[in-house]
Amino acid sequence: MISSERGERLPKADFQSFDRRPVNYYRDQLADEEHESALRVSDEETETRVARAVVAERERIEREHCEESRRRFEAGREAGRNEANAELKRGLDLLMQYAQVLQAEKGEIASRAERNTLDLAFALARKIIGDEIKTRPEAFKELIAKALRQVLSCDEIKLRVHPNDLSYLQEIQTDLQSQLGGSVRFEIKPDESVEHGGCRIETEQGMLDAQISSQLETLRGSIEASAEMSE
Numbered sequence: 438m439i440s441s442e443r444g445e446r447l448p449k450a451d452f453q454s455f456d457r458r459p460v461n462y463y464r465d466q467l468a469d470e471e472h473e474s475a476l477r478v479s480d481e482e483t484e485t486r487v488a489r490a491v492v493a494e495r496e497r498i499e500r501e502h503c504e505e506s507r508r509r510f511e512a513g514r515e516a517g518r519n520e521a522n523a524e525l526k527r528g529l530d531l532l533m534q535y536a537q538v539l540q541a542e543k544g545e546i547a548s549r550a551e552r553n554t555l556d557l558a559f560a561l562a563r564k565i566i567g568d569e570i571k572t573r574p575e576a577f578k579e580l581i582a583k584a585l586r587q588v589l590s591c592d593e594i595k596l597r598v599h600p601n602d603l604s605y606l607q608e609i610q611t612d613l614q615s616q617l618g619g620s621v622r623f624e625i626k627p628d629e630s631v632e633h634g635g636c637r638i639e640t641e642q643g644m645l646d647a648q649i650s651s652q653l654e655t656l657r658g659s660i661e662a663s664a665e666m667s668e
Contacts, residue, residue, distance in 0.1 A: 555660070559653050566649050570634035577602070578609055581636055584647035585616060591640035594621055597628040598636045 570577045581596070588594055594617060598606055606613075606625050614623050631637055635648030 555657065559657055563649060563653055567634055570649075574605060577605070577634060578612075580634070580647065580649075581606065581613065582616060584636060584638055584645060585613060587645060588638055588640050588642075589617065591642055592621060593641050594623045595639040596623070596625045596636055597631050597639065598625060599631050599633045600627040600629060601633055602636075603627045 570580065585594070585596075596606070596613075603625065610623075610625060614621075617623055628637070632648050632650060635650070638645040638647060
């Protein structure tokens with residue numbers, strides 16, 4: 438039994454009589470609980486459905502994106518292949534045109550190549566002879582002597598040379614005079630129009646150009662004339 442002292446300390450229970458509650462109180466209370474439970478289930482199902490829908494939509498977008506990318510790749514590859522084929526065809530056409538031009542101008546090209554080769558040969562010859570004359574005075578003396586041998590029948594000979602060659606030729610003038618003979622009037626004159634290492638000879642019968650460039654041009658003319666005759 439609860440003592441009266443402890444009983445006084447306990448709070449008084451507030452009992453409500455059945456007659457003060459609505460008739461459908463417990464039914465409504467149970468219905469509310471079932472409704473809240475149903476709402477919770479409905480919210481969870483809704484969230485699940487939404488999540489599934491989002492995933493499905495994302496997968497659909499990804500599939501469409503992949504399909505579009507593949508389609509564009511195929512289209513681009515086909516376009517690139519067509520462009521490459523067209524470029525190749527243009528290149529082949531251009532090569533055929535070049536081949537036709539080369540075939541048509543084969544003779545001219547060969548002739549031009551021969552002329553270029555001849556130019557190079559004579560340029561080298563001129564350089565070699567010029568260097569030989571500069572480094573070996575006896576080569577220059579032989580060139581002058583050879584030129585003078587072509588006018589041995591003349592009585593008056595005037596030898597025109599570059600001013601830089603004058604002093605050397607004056608040193609060997611006696612030797613040159615002895616080649617011509619004592620009766621020939623022989624003199625050496627400086628002339629800036631004459632190239633270094635060459636000479637021009639004036640006589641009563643005419644003039645002889647014995648410059649290196651002139652002799653090479655004469656030789657070249659003979660070679661070209663012979664080539665034309667052989668064609």
